[in-house]
Amino acid sequence: MENKKIDRIINKYQGKPNSLIQVLLEIQSENHWLPKEALDRVSKKLNVPLSQIMQIATFHNTFSLIPKGRHEVHVCTGSSCHVRGSTRLLDAVQELIGIRPGETDSDSKFSLDTSNCLGCCNLGPEIIVDGKHHGKVTPAKAEDVLKNYE
């Protein structure tokens, strides 16, 4: 991510330490991860110690300190989806894109993560790709969902 883009985000909140989470969220959503240089700039411009930024950036699952793929795949492993077979779904997804939760594939196409209840239990088992919900995904249907992403 270029410094210009980061600065554009940070400048909106310059000198406002309270906006830390907002700034991190915007960088995360634009860049898919938080590079070290970005955090350094946030620290300087918002006047927040790096240790506090690290505390927040490592606390919330939303933030990633390692590069993510273009598409973020979340498989729900909440209790309701679990009962509806999310374990098998997760296996199928891992098989399809060749990575385990927490990893990103070598072409930076997909990142895979699990989530605990995405709030649509009656649609389970569920996959979310880039924020879009796909409900009632059986292991066999996983490919249909994922093949639409480039």
Place this chain on the structure above:
Amino acid sequence: MKEILLQIDGKEVKATEGMTVLEAARSADIFIPTLCYHEKLKPYGGCRICTVEVEVRGWTRPVAACLYPVEQDLKVRTRSEKVDRIRKMILELLLAHAPYSIELQNLAQEYGADKDRFEKESSFCILCGLCVRYCAEVKKKHAVGFVKSGAKREISFIPEISSKECWNCKECFPLCGTSYLQAAFVLAESLAFSSASSKNATEK
């Protein structure tokens, strides 16, 4: 400032408004154990070993003495069956993380806590935050902080800051009730700023 009279373990204690129960007790030479409290730092309430029972209008409940403000006619019990039970449990849980901490072992003896009650998960740190808060509040360097969450929470040195600041300070080391802080520092040092420290070492 308004003077407040309260009772701690049956003893009349004079305090001033805004003081905590812990401060009032200490001023009257009544001992309450603490792990995350430090005079120079803002109250944190992280460890709960300072739990005491307070009685207000006939109602008794456990509170953290290092946070709870004194009130007129408050009745405080620093030892009771309930207080001891709570402290024992806290110690047993903390000992699963830091079984070798002398400070914890001494307290464990006092409260009959069994250091082997829970399966060991030695992270060595009890997350009292003394080092983190001391560095931030007193030294204003923020060289060490907390990272991650839940069971994975741990302290972490920020290499860029600690390579400049820590070598000549190390004031947080004696604060740590376990030996973890020093170990973490030595590790961070060797991994992240080996050149700086070896330079310093030869200069000595």
